[in-house]
Every structure is written in structure tokens, then in C-alpha cells.
Amino acid sequence: MDDIKNVIELRNVTKDYGDFKLDNVSFSVPEGSVCGFIGQNGAGKTTTINLMLDVIKRDAGEIELFGKSIDHDSASLREDIGVVFDEMGFHEFMTGIDLNIMMKNIYKNWDEELFFSYLKEFSLPAKKKCGSFSRGMRMKLQIAVAISHHAKLLIMDEPTSGLDPIVRNEMINIFREFVLEEDHTILLSSHITGDLEKLADEVVFINGGRIVLAGNKDEILEKHGLLKCKKDELEIISDSLIVSSEMGNFGVEVLVNDRYAASKLYPNMVIEPATLEQIMIYYVNRG
Amino acid sequence: MKGLIIKDVMCLKKQLMIFAYVLIGVLVVSVMYVLSARFGNIALAGKEMLATDQLSGIDVKNLGSIALVLFMLLPPATVCDMVNVFEADGKAGFHKVAASLPVSLRKRVLSKYLTIYTLFLIGAFVDILIAVLLSGITDLITLKDFLGIIVSSVSVMCIYSAFVIFFCILLGCGKEMYAQILSIVTMLLVVIIINFNTIKGIIISIVKSGEEDSVGDISFIWNMLDFIKERSYVFLIAAVFNSVASFVLSWIIAERKRGVI
Numbered sequence: 001m002d003d004i005k006n007v008i009e010l011r012n013v014t015k016d017y018g019d020f021k022l023d024n025v026s027f028s029v030p031e032g033s034v035c036g037f038i039g040q041n042g043a044g045k046t047t048t049i050n051l052m053l054d055v056i057k058r059d060a061g062e063i064e065l066f067g068k069s070i071d072h073d074s075a076s077l078r079e080d081i082g083v084v085f086d087e088m089g090f091h092e093f094m095t096g097i098d099l100n101i102m103m104k105n106i107y108k109n110w111d112e113e114l115f116f117s118y119l120k121e122f123s124l125p126a127k128k129k130c131g132s133f134s135r136g137m138r139m140k141l142q143i144a145v146a147i148s149h150h151a152k153l154l155i156m157d158e159p160t161s162g163l164d165p166i167v168r169n170e171m172i173n174i175f176r177e178f179v180l181e182e183d184h185t186i187l188l189s190s191h192i193t194g195d196l197e198k199l200a201d202e203v204v205f206i207n208g209g210r211i212v213l214a215g216n217k218d219e220i221l222e223k224h225g226l227l228k229c230k231k232d233e234l235e236i237i238s239d240s241l242i243v244s245s246e247m248g249n250f251g252v253e254v255l256v257n258d259r260y261a262a263s264k265l266y267p268n269m270v271i272e273p274a275t276l277e278q279i280m281i282y283y284v285n286r287g
Numbered sequence: 288m289k290g291l292i293i294k295d296v297m298c299l300k301k302q303l304m305i306f307a308y309v310l311i312g313v314l315v316v317s318v319m320y321v322l323s324a325r326f327g328n329i330a331l332a333g334k335e336m337l338a339t340d341q342l343s344g345i346d347v348k349n350l351g352s353i354a355l356v357l358f359m360l361l362p363p364a365t366v367c368d369m370v371n372v373f374e375a376d377g378k379a380g381f382h383k384v385a386a387s388l389p390v391s392l393r394k395r396v397l398s399k400y401l402t403i404y405t406l407f408l409i410g411a412f413v414d415i416l417i418a419v420l421l422s423g424i425t426d427l428i429t430l431k432d433f434l435g436i437i438v439s440s441v442s443v444m445c446i447y448s449a450f451v452i453f454f455c456i457l458l459g460c461g462k463e464m465y466a467q468i469l470s471i472v473t474m475l476l477v478v479i480i481i482n483f484n485t486i487k488g489i490i491i492s493i494v495k496s497g498e499e500d501s502v503g504d505i506s507f508i509w510n511m512l513d514f515i516k517e518r519s520y521v522f523l524i525a526a527v528f529n530s531v532a533s534f535v536l537s538w539i540i541a542e543r544k545r546g547v548i
Contacts, residue, residue, distance in 0.1 A: 055386040056545050078389040089384035091298065091375055098297055105290030106388050155387075 005031040007153050007185040013061030022047050022209045032182045036196030037189040038280055039206040045189040049157050082146025086158035088138040092131025107149035115148035136167035143174055154186045160195050172199055193276035212283050224279050225259025225271040244286040255282035288394040295402040298375040310413050313361050321421050369403050369451050370463040377460035395548050396538045403448045411441045435516040442522035449533035456537045456548055
């Protein structure tokens with residue numbers, strides 16, 4: 001059997017800003033997968049992405065993209081990467097035509113025809129200044145630029161935040177189409193877990209600069225559960241199963257990290273499947 | 288890197304429109320000026336001042352060429368402001384996009400220099416065309432002197448731009464105005480330091496002759512003019528040295544700071 005190739009691999013990556021520290025971050029993203037990079041605002045998602053793109057220097061650790069260290073010619077590695085930021089970084093006076101002129105002189109594999117076909121598909125006027133575009137249009141323009149050079153890895157930092165559900169859904173469909181090619185991979189940073197639940201194969205959850213959870217999304221959802229019990233019953237639940245709990249008016253809700261073990265140990269208690277959002281909230285509450 | 292240069296030129300689009308108007312304006316005004324200096328009112332005024340000993344023949348000729356020096360400076364000066372590019376990049380947040388492109392940091396820094404120097408070369412080319420035309424119809428200045436002025440003025444603009452790029456990268460986004468001020472102050476300081484004794488002498492002579500309604504000896508200005516015309520290579524060498532130093536330092540700073548370009 002072929003080994004699974006990791007497109008992204010971070011090993012013990014550290015970056016210390018004094019007031020914030022990205023602490024020993026390690027995770028990997030297999031080729032052909034969609035990895036949801038989740039965490040609340042300020043958790044370290046953008047810092048991690050900036051480190052991957054070599055925008056900022058790390059203090060320690062190793063970062064590999066496509067199996068090659070970013071310390072050696074990170075610029076050429078970026079030929080195969082498309083990046084979408086939360087805010088469009090193009091000048092407002094630029095049109096689709098201007099961007100095409102610029103990008104075809106930057107990317108070796110820039111596909112002019114493909115770019116204009118994406119503009120058409122996304123209903124983006126090629127001659128209109130992008131400054132007059134709505135937020136959704138700006139995002140779509142970024143995506144069109146990011147994938148028109150036949151990128152194999154798409155890194156996106158909060159691309160769906162601030163968008164209405166219709167546009168978000170459209171974008172998710174674009175991402176789905178992108179990963180139809182088996183060597184295409186997506187790292188999608190977001191705090192909108194609903195989008196990731198629809199799209200992601202893998203999930204990496206970061207909190208306070210530390211990775212608290214990483215793995216296959218379905219396995220994570222399968223393993224975790226919301227156990228509902230009375231306040232006095234909380235004491236009997238094994239600490240090793242509890243991620244954190246929340247007191248309510250009618251009892252306690254406990255996120256357990258192994259719902260099958262919990263259901264065997266406590267057959268009289270109700271255990272429901274947890275959503276990614278609930279898992280995120282309970283892990284954050286754990287501190 | 289070529290794409291980044293194209294983007295920078297796009298950022299200077301507004302300025303390039305002014306650049307085109309200035310080129311046409313300079314050409315028209317220069318021709319009018321030279322014709323007037325040869326056959327028109329300026330020639331008459333010069334003759335009158337010569338007759339009444341208000342000015343010497345050298346003064347008349349030098350005054351004529353000073354006006355032409357200013358005309359030569361105008362085309363490169365209208366495009367020299369890289370501050371606009373840095374401001375536009377900062378406003379758009381383009382440094383994030385730039386960092387995600389397959390262009391190394393060294394090339395991203397280099398592209399800024401290449402953009403502005405390419406535009407200066409275009410300005411210089413137009414200047415040369417004007418110089419060839421004007422030197423043919425006036426004896427105020429020879430083609431050789433004209434070329435000297437062009438090399439000097441373009442070199443000065445290159446020195447200024449190299450300072451602007453360096454300070455923009457050093458200070459980071461949003462501080463472009465300070466970069467501009469610091470560049471001008473640095474250049475003034477260099478001129479003052481190099482000419483310290485001459486400037487001191489002029490100030491002393493002005494102070495001494497304060498009540499005599501005199502501004503002292505203007506030969507200093509004519510010497511400067513001769514220097515600009517005849518020793519333009521000094522400016523060129525200074526521009527090359529300054530550009531290389533500015534590029535290396537800017538690159539080192541950009542590597543350390545990251546996210547500024």
C-alpha cells in the first residue's frame with residue numbers, strides 16, 4: 001500500500017510574540033484532503049498560516065510543504081499554492097484584466113483562459129474595478145486568482161466569514177469542485193464550524209496557540225458526545241472522559257471524549273452526538 | 288518579478304498621466320524659452336542688462352541654462368514618488384498577497400527599485416530628445432552640457448528614490464510621509480556636509496555685508512552649475528553606490544521584519 005503523502009507538515013513549530021505564543025504546534029494535512037483549521041479569533045490560525053507561507057519567521061520547529069522544507073526556496077514552493085485571505089489584498093483600482101496581466105507575469109503556470117472562465121462562472125465583470133465589488137465578489141475573485149495557476153494546495157484564512165449563507169454555500173461548492181482532483185488539497189481556516197462540517201475530511205483545532213485536537217473529522221465527531229446528567233451525577237463520571245461541562249437550569253451537559261466508553265459505563269445517561277461547534281466551545285471552556 | 292513591476296506601474300497610473308502632460312509641457316515650454324532667449328523678449332532683456340552692466344555675459348548664459356536644468360528635472364521628478372506605491376500597497380494590504388506569490392523577498396524588494404529606475408530611464412530618454420532638439424537651436428548650452436544635466440538630474444532622483452524605498456521599508460506601512468521627509472532631510476544633510484566650508488563662507492559673507500543690500504558672491508551657484516554639467520559622473524557614481532547600499536539594507540530589513548513588502 002502506498003504511504004499517505006502529507007502536503008503540509010508542521011513539527012514543534014513555535015513563535016513567541018511575548019503576549020502570545022504559538023506553542024509547539026504539530027499537525028499534518030494529507031494530500032487530497034480538506035483540512036478544517038478551527039479555533040476562536042486570536043487562537044493562532046493566521047499566525048500558523050503566515051508561518052507556513054514564510055511571511056513571518058518561526059522561532060523553532062520544522063515546516064514542510066509538499067515534502068520540502070520551506071527554508072529552501074519557499075518562493076518556488078508557492079508556485080503550487082493558492083492563498084485566499086479574509087480581506088482581498090488587491091488594489092481597488094485593479095480590474096480582472098489588470099490582475100490577469102500581473103499574475104501571468106508572476107506564475108509560470110498561469111492559465112489566462114481558465115482565469116477568465118472562472119470570472120465568467122463566478123459572474124465577476126472582468127473590466128470592473130474590484131474596489132466596487134461586494135465582499136462575496138471579492139472573495140470569489142481571490143479564489144479565481146488562487147486556482148488559475150493550477151494550484152495543488154489551497155490555503156484559505158477565514159474565507160467565508162462575513163458572507164451571507166447563499167454565497168458561503170456557493171463558495172463551498174467551488175471548494176468541493178477543486179478537491180475533485182485527487183492531488184488537490186485544501187487547508188481552510190475558519191471559526192464557522194458549520195461550513196467545515198459540510199466540507200472537511202480532517203480537523204485541526206487550535207486554542208491559545210496550542211493544538212488541542214487533530215484528526216479525521218468523522219472520527220472526532222464519532223468519538224465525542226454530549227452527556228446529559230443531573231448535577232449530583234457529575235461526580236460519578238470519570239475525569240478522564242470529561243473534556244468540560246456546562247451547568248444548566250435542568251442539569252449538566254458534559255462533553256465526553258469517548259462516547260462509546262461513556263455509554264457503556266453510564267447506560268442510564270443520555271449521550272447525544274456533538275457538533276464541531278459544541279466540541280470547539282467545550283474545549284475552549286476547558287481552558 | 289515582472290508582474291510586480293507591472294503592478295507598481297499600475298499604482299503610478301495617475302502620476303503617469305501627469306508625467307505625459309509634463310513631458311509635452313516641458314517640450315513646448317523649453318522650445319518657447321529657447322526661441323525667446325535667442326530672438327525674443329528674454330534675449331532683449333539680457334542685452335539690456337548686459338548694456339547696463341547689471342549682469343555679465345557668463346551670468347546671462349548661466350541663468351539661461353539654470354532654467355533648462357529645471358526643465359530637465361521635471362520629467363523624472365513627476366514620476367519619482369515611490370511613496371505612492373507603498374501607500375497604495377499598504378492601503379490594499381497587498382503585502383499579504385505579495386508574500387503568497389512565488390517571488391522571493393529579495394526580488395520583491397528589487398522590483399521596487401527596477402520600477403522607478405525604468406520610469407526614470409523613460410524620463411531621461413525624453414530629456415535626451417529635448418536636449419538634441421534644443422541644443423540645435425540655441426547656443427545657451429551645448430549637447431554635451433545638456434547630457435551632463437540629464438545624467439545629474441536623473442541620478443539625483445535615483446538617490447532620492449533609493450532613500451524613499453529604504454525608509455518606507457524601515458518604517459513600515461502607514462509611515463510613508465515620514466519616509467519622504469526623512470529622505471529629503473538626509474539628502475539636504477549630505478549636500479550641506481559636502482559643501483560645508485563653501486556654505487559657511489557664503490553665510491559669513493552675507494552676515495558681513497548684511498547692511499549693504501548684497502547677497503554676496505553668486506559664483507558658488509555658477510560653480511555648482513558647472514559641476515552639474517561637467518561632472519555628472521560623480522552624481523551617477525553616487526546614485527549607483529546609494530542604490531546598491533539602499534537595496535542591500537532594505538533587503539536585510541525586509542528579511543528581519545517580514546510582512547512590510
